[in-house]
Amino acid sequence: MTPSDREATGLLTRPDDLVRLLDATGGRHANPEFDPWIADVDLDALVDLHRDMVVVRRLDAEATALQRQGELGLWPPLAGQEAAQIGSARALHDDDFVFSSYREHAVAWLRGVRPDELLSVWRGSAASGWDPFEKRMAIPQIIIGAQSLHAVGWAMGARWEETTAASISYFGDGATSEGDVNEALVFASSFDAPVVFFCQNNGWAISEPVGLQSKQPLARRADGFGMPGIRVDGNDVLAVLAVTRWALDRARRGEGPAFIEAVTYRMGPHTTADDPKRYRTDDDLAAWRERDPITRLHALIAASGADMDAVDADAKAAADRAAAELRAGLTAIPDPEPMSVFDHVYAEPNSHLERQRERYARYLAMFDEEGER
Amino acid sequence: MTPSDREATGLLTRPDDLVRLLDATGGRHANPEFDPWIADVDLDALVDLHRDMVVVRRLDAEATALQRQGELGLWPPLAGQEAAQIGSARALHDDDFVFSSYREHAVAWLRGVRPDELLSVWRGSAASGWDPFEKRMAIPQIIIGAQSLHAVGWAMGARWEETTAASISYFGDGATSEGDVNEALVFASSFDAPVVFFCQNNGWAISEPVGLQSKQPLARRADGFGMPGIRVDGNDVLAVLAVTRWALDRARRGEGPAFIEAVTYRMGPHTTADDPKRYRTDDDLAAWRERDPITRLHALIAASGADMDAVDADAKAAADRAAAELRAGLTAIPDPEPMSVFDHVYAEPNSHLERQRERYARYLAMFDEEGER
Amino acid sequence: MTTITFGKAINEGLRRALAEDDKVVLMGEDIGTLGGVFRITDGLKAEFGEHRVVDTPLSEAGIVGTAVGLAYRGFRPVVEIQFDGFVYPSFDQIVAQVAKLHYRSRGTVRMPIVVRIPFGGGIGAAEHHSESPEAYFTHTAGLRVVACSNPADAYVMIQQAIASDDPVIFLEPKRRYHVKGEVDLDANLADARPMGVATTVATGDDVTLVTYGALVQVAKDAATAAAEEGVSIEVIDLRSLAPVDYATIEASVRRTGRLVVAHEAGEQGGVGAEIAASITERCFEYLEVAPVRVTGHDIPYPPAKLEQYHLPDLDRILDGVDRAMGRPNSLSDISEVDA
Amino acid sequence: MTTITFGKAINEGLRRALAEDDKVVLMGEDIGTLGGVFRITDGLKAEFGEHRVVDTPLSEAGIVGTAVGLAYRGFRPVVEIQFDGFVYPSFDQIVAQVAKLHYRSRGTVRMPIVVRIPFGGGIGAAEHHSESPEAYFTHTAGLRVVACSNPADAYVMIQQAIASDDPVIFLEPKRRYHVKGEVDLDANLADARPMGVATTVATGDDVTLVTYGALVQVAKDAATAAAEEGVSIEVIDLRSLAPVDYATIEASVRRTGRLVVAHEAGEQGGVGAEIAASITERCFEYLEVAPVRVTGHDIPYPPAKLEQYHLPDLDRILDGVDRAMGRPNSLSDISEVDA
Ligand SMILES: Cc1ncc(C[n+]2csc(CCOP(=O)(O)OP(=O)(O)O)c2C)c(N)n1
Ligand SMILES: Cc1ncc(C[n+]2csc(CCOP(=O)(O)OP(=O)(O)O)c2C)c(N)n1
Ligand SMILES: [Mg+2]
Numbered sequence A, B: 001m002t003p004s005d006r007e008a009t010g011l012l013t014r015p016d017d018l019v020r021l022l023d024a025t026g027g028r029h030a031n032p033e034f035d036p037w038i039a040d041v042d043l044d045a046l047v048d049l050h051r052d053m054v055v056v057r058r059l060d061a062e063a064t065a066l067q068r069q070g071e072l073g074l075w076p077p078l079a080g081q082e083a084a085q086i087g088s089a090r091a092l093h094d095d096d097f098v099f100s101s102y103r104e105h106a107v108a109w110l111r112g113v114r115p116d117e118l119l120s121v122w123r124g125s126a127a128s129g130w131d132p133f134e135k136r137m138a139i140p141q142i143i144i145g146a147q148s149l150h151a152v153g154w155a156m157g158a159r160w161e162e163t164t165a166a167s168i169s170y171f172g173d174g175a176t177s178e179g180d181v182n183e184a185l186v187f188a189s190s191f192d193a194p195v196v197f198f199c200q201n202n203g204w205a206i207s208e209p210v211g212l213q214s215k216q217p218l219a220r221r222a223d224g225f226g227m228p229g230i231r232v233d234g235n236d237v238l239a240v241l242a243v244t245r246w247a248l249d250r251a252r253r254g255e256g257p258a259f260i261e262a263v264t265y266r267m268g269p270h271t272t273a274d275d276p277k278r279y280r281t282d283d284d285l286a287a288w289r290e291r292d293p294i295t296r297l298h299a300l301i302a303a304s305g306a307d308m309d310a311v312d313a314d315a316k317a318a319a320d321r322a323a324a325e326l327r328a329g330l331t332a333i334p335d336p337e338p339m340s341v342f343d344h345v346y347a348e349p350n351s352h353l354e355r356q357r358e359r360y361a362r363y364l365a366m367f368d369e370e371g372e373r
Numbered sequence C, D: 001m002t003t004i005t006f007g008k009a010i011n012e013g014l015r016r017a018l019a020e021d022d023k024v025v026l027m028g029e030d031i032g033t034l035g036g037v038f039r040i041t042d043g044l045k046a047e048f049g050e051h052r053v054v055d056t057p058l059s060e061a062g063i064v065g066t067a068v069g070l071a072y073r074g075f076r077p078v079v080e081i082q083f084d085g086f087v088y089p090s091f092d093q094i095v096a097q098v099a100k101l102h103y104r105s106r107g108t109v110r111m112p113i114v115v116r117i118p119f120g121g122g123i124g125a126a127e128h129h130s131e132s133p134e135a136y137f138t139h140t141a142g143l144r145v146v147a148c149s150n151p152a153d154a155y156v157m158i159q160q161a162i163a164s165d166d167p168v169i170f171l172e173p174k175r176r177y178h179v180k181g182e183v184d185l186d187a188n189l190a191d192a193r194p195m196g197v198a199t200t201v202a203t204g205d206d207v208t209l210v211t212y213g214a215l216v217q218v219a220k221d222a223a224t225a226a227a228e229e230g231v232s233i234e235v236i237d238l239r240s241l242a243p244v245d246y247a248t249i250e251a252s253v254r255r256t257g258r259l260v261v262a263h264e265a266g267e268q269g270g271v272g273a274e275i276a277a278s279i280t281e282r283c284f285e286y287l288e289v290a291p292v293r294v295t296g297h298d299i300p301y302p303p304a305k306l307e308q309y310h311l312p313d314l315d316r317i318l319d320g321v322d323r324a325m326g327r328p329n330s331l332s333d334i335s336e337v338d339a
């Protein structure tokens, strides 16, 4: 059973409506509309989701530390957004395709991206880390909103080829102000593209509060573009999983795109180069710490009578393994060859670039002979 | 009395709701929400509105004919959109500012644009026809949607300067797909800009039906951007006048922007270079001819017992005068001086352009001496 | 060989590409039902269906951006920008995405996208309808930029552009759309001249005249006119603006010692600047005089009644040739010092 | 005179402009509360209020497009594009509106808009954060393009740009933001060198080295290094890229007979092409050798660990000088023929 668009859209006329299955204290709330979408999530599945979140939080912390140690040039932390990213990524099928921004490390992790593939771009060693076709995830996008159009184009093709694959586009609250994201909504609706717009409203676009981009829930944008929009508690991994499954399912069935606003919070700085103290208070942070996505799932699992020592030990072990892999991965990243600066500009021979490359090789050769000038 | 945003917005949850005060047969329908906005419109005012529409329809026909005769390079006819343009333009105050597209000839006419100023650009004699500050109307915009951002910027300034002036942005149904228009909605809402987005949904973007841009009423876009949106019968000059007055009034009072979708129809070709037969049927046209904006107002006036012979004679006389002025205006358009091609590129001296200008003058001088080479 | 118009030649090239590879899709505003405002895609939607020839919403960034997503899926999108002046809203998607994705993805993601742009002036159009934006693209690493000048080339080059695994900005001189020419519709593409190679369309010994697009015909006429005055002009149709086929230009300039480059686009930072600078670098010792540029002025495109005073025409090109030849010309009486 | 950083100099210039003309408004992403990601607008919102220093929604076309509307109302908007690579979404508003409106409105509508762009590489940033887009703007009629290279110029030029009734693309070499220099905060602008005039920052007799932005310092260092080898380099800081102050360059090249132009942007169609072509046209007979260009490669900006192999540095500039001087250099052993 799936809620009709009318119902889903209906939610939006009551802005404060937020799909929440798991509250901040771990209380499970029945929801006839979305419970069916996680009927298969048993205790083991809950433990898996918990482990996923513990692992990616640890990976994120490790990467942040590596940046502080000078091993990475920059790192955009996902801390606080674990449920939004894990819940949505767990809803994907293998043949779906992800078009993300720069902060979806948890999504990449679940798509099988290796630590060295994840870090190389932030280390400044490579233009990008992984083969998009192997992971079914495009390389991260830094131009705000641009990937949303790519996700729609991919989905248009999926529909024309009559597959049941869908694409998902991750972007932030700030991105909703860019023309590209709005045009993506227009194209997606016009072509009934099987695409899910997954907006992580983490409250901030660097120093700008979401209120500067929009005076009301971003999910309300969807209706005007002819698709259902849903606001979900982005720190509730169950709700995110359910809502994303619902959206992907209807997309696969040819019912077109949907827009999900996952309301969450960026607990850390925008990037390691940012100082949030300049634009937000600790109270903000404190309030959101109360709504931690991991704590609440931990409480639910505990309430189910599971052996929490085992659960925690298992999660910690997985996190330790991942952290070790990450550090090992870092050392596995090769420094690029100077002449590789010319690689892959074109897929076919290019007379101008070849001449430039050849001349630069001669230039570098001088030093091998002379050494320092 | 003004309807609250909630009510206005409410309309949009019932897409088929169309604000209509005057039906296709001239029947006047009471509307508690909007009747107050035209309480001042007495018989004389109705006759004025009728005359306006008759005049601009004639001007449009004359200009189309002039293009056929080779006097103009191109002309984008407004035929069918008289009520949408006259009704909205009559709602403006002198100190308001208009940012339009290329089809708002009726608006320009009401802003006092002279025939020669109106035609010079379509004759290819000048880059634009009038002084925007004298007419309180920007030069027409051909880049679809671009002017919507200009209207918002102007309105932001009007608010910062604490004036009660508002701006109005005219654009078409197709324009709603451009990023600029969507970004304009974002900025307008974020800064509570006193701007009215007036979308003439004339059913077509050249050969593309509005359904390709949006599957539902365009006015529904507004709510998602935090402003009321209203659908109005664009062929009902009274409804358009009322709704535009309402939107401008709330903008002046600091209540922010509003979006109006005027549902009308482009009776003629997209421009004189277009052949609508390639993409639409005569039935379409016939159906809309039934909803002619002038006929229905004519019927209402007749029903009021006015002397229709006088009304028609007066309107015809005004149209004849305007047509004569238009033809006279055409001959008043000077052919541009060759060297004027360099004028106004910069407001300040520019060494590079001056050198180029000086050299081109020398080049042209050769011919004065030699005559044809 | 059949005789068809320039526009029809592109139409036939597109038809053949659509027929031979079902990954080829056409996208754009009014290209389907209407067949495009210039009718270049006339009949193709009816023949191949709405999923192969796609009328899109009115949004250039949307068109190019979704084309990128389709390329990610293995499609070969051919997008039409209705007029040159409307390509700018898609500039970010072209420059930051289309041009850079193969590099950014370390060769894993190919962008075999063709962006068709009717370009240039001479048709008495309204503003924004006569632009020559080519230099914006030739300065953008990752793109290939070509301009065709005649029906036969147009038919072959559009297919070569579609077959290219690199993105191609495909410039069509709109004022030539109605000109007819001989085209071999059964031509075997394998034997065709690569689109990266220039064509010497008139041989001569005194001066090398390089141009592209609509001005190629004007340049040929100039060569004919100059011949009567005893000046022998070699005319080179550039065809590819990025990369430029310098081998062909150099060989010619080594013989003539004189170079004139002509284009409709403005002079400052135009394609002519790059060619003048590169040829000066490559064969300085062979040059008798500085390369001469004959271009549109550095002004926004002027109103229709003034375009004749903006566009390089036969006389302006001949004046440029006279400057290169040291014959009496518009600047004869000023030394470069006070110029 | 006070000693302040490059970034602080712009901040002080903006502060003075805001104080002197209440029609001046600053707009951009994160420029208010945060003071900009580079802190260039630090403290200005607190001092002048949220209607003078405006944090905008995340949309570059929106920022520039609303600035156009504000200019229509008589404001003098100074917009910040957060990083060079993010200017492209606003390209249409800049090229089709900002640059053309004065012409299109026949001189009735002025566009005194300044678009501030931190540009160039050398800071080990992520992709799209180290672009050099200047040539896109120098090729656009209607715009003025300037690049400052030191705190003193930055302080004066930002005020001159704001005072200009023409739109100005104001390029700030971000890697120099933290460099300190002497600035006279009370300088009388009327006495200041016009922003359209270049500055000869080092005098020399053997070769003229023209550059701008961050490379000016590198060029000065090159001059010092070359002096030790007995080569005398004259270094010209271009300052204005459109229009170019050719009088200054010509006078120098007439003496030296040799020209080297250096910039971070790609070679193909870069500013160097225009200067090489123009100087060749203007003083061909004075040139001993073809103008030499030392530029970034024609590639998308590479990852941080490779940027040192992309950006012209002291050695590459000296190699270019050696080419111009006919001294042993990287290309000595190849004749231009097989090059
Ligand atoms: C087109 C463009 N403009 C500006 C930037 C600079 N920038 C990088 S991240 C960012 C904020 C994005 O906020 P949001 O969309 O909410 O995503 P978040 O960082 O919160 O995940 C900005 C302005 C950019 N990367 N691209
Ligand atoms: C950016 C841009 N893209 C394409 C065009 C070409 N064009 C001119 S009018 C038009 C259709 C506009 O339709 P709509 O917005 O509904 O306005 P209408 O012509 O119906 O009044 C198009 C595609 C343009 N002028 N600008
Ligand atoms: Mg955010």
Ligand SMILES: [Mg+2]
Pocket (backbone or CB within 6 Å): B172, B173, B174, B200, B201, B202, B203, B204, B205, B206
């Ligand atoms: Mg329309």
